[in-house]
Amino acid sequence: MSTVIWLRQDLRLADNPALGQALAGSGAVIPVYLHAPREEGPWALGGAAQWWLHHSLAALQTDLRARGSDLLLRATADSGAELLDIARSAGATRVLWNRRYEPSAIARDAAIKTRLRQQGLEAESYNGSLLREPWELKTKTGGPYQVFTPFWRQCLSLSDPAEPLAAPHRLPAPQRWPRSASLKELGLLPSVDWAQGLRETWEPGEAAALTRLRTFLRHGLQAYPTARDRPDLPGTSCLSPYLHFGEISPRQIWNEVRLHVLAAGGGRGPDQAWREHRFVTEIGWREFGYHLLYHFPETPQQPLRPAYARFPWSSPAFHLRAWQHGRTGYPIVDAGMRQLWSSGWMHNRVRMIVASFLVKHLLIDWIHGARWFWDTLVDADLASNTKGWQWTAGCGADAAPYFRIFNPISQGRKFDADGTYVRRWVPELARLSNDWIHEPWAAPDNELRQAGVRLGHEYPEPIVTHAAARNAALAALATLKN
């Protein structure tokens, strides 16, 4: 009994439940990736994520070929028809995949499952990307959680997730491979090459993901609870894009953290403390994002809190453009936006700062920020992106209180105290002293002259004044009160 395994956001061989099931049969296994952007609704992959996907598919194809198999590729507008065609030409009777949780994917996958079964094929899906299914966790009254702490408490109270599956050594190949497109033909790479910064920063693929995790556990885990907030330090794991594309699974992370901490603890008996580690909690936030997306599928477009539908957003295009291009005149904001543009990633602390700035200082609808992130992040993930932006805007689950407006100057001073991060991404300010690096407009004239900075020339004047913008945001938020 041959099996088609339809790979999507599970681009790995280890701990892949659908692949494990496919191999449990006796027949050939045909790994398939379908590029079907028109089926993704308004959230087809952005440019940076497409770049990542290209290289991730290349890595997976290499890994599969080393195991006697291959990765079959096709571009299509109808994934269901394509799967049927592939199954027929390979003589396969089963199609298996790991679930996705985006609203458009849920609808499409359900229709495909029905269609395949009507055609007499076996079709089954598995959980390959979450510790718990979104429908497994419920409040006492049976509803979905909207507050993180009780959600995660319940998650931790359940038995540990299953041990991850080992990667197979060999995959039985079909006698004849159905036709496949070349990776290049999927057209994932940009026609104008802007990806230099991405190439310098990232190495997509399953092997790189595991290396990164283990390096982080050895060198970064201990300091993580505080270092994670410092954009000037390599304090975070940088696993987000790997997690998004499933080059590593949360179960693997959960398990590796457990083993690492227990090994370091020298066998002092069963120790559950590692489950409370801040790094593990961050995996919990990813789970929470998927929980919310599943139960509130309209939230990528609509605020969860209905009152925010009448928020008086403003929309000066030049403010949005200044933010996108890192020309707001606030160094920590501009550094973040340029890091994003250049490397396809931004430090989490800085994501909060730039998001707060767009929404509260510029009063621009969070959806514009979510869209920009979607296009420019290699780790763009509908669940995390939606949750993060709604949190900042105050309109989401467990949202920041309205009066929490990040001050980009004090945030810079606090988390990038000697300006290392700003100097790296905003080099025109590099020669300013620490005293003024986060507020160049306040620097004495001779200081600016010596640093070679003319505001409005080398570096912009601030596009809004912090205190005035803060008051305007509070006033706008006050209009929602009833």
Next chain:
DNA sequence: TTTTGAGTTGTTCGA
């Protein structure tokens, strides 16, 4: 049904 305690990440002001 009602009550109670709690809720990721902050800022400002005045003593």
Next chain:
DNA sequence: GTCGAACAACTCAAA
């Protein structure tokens, strides 16, 4: 410089 209170009221989750 440091510290505590105010910034509002609301909603959620559980008892």
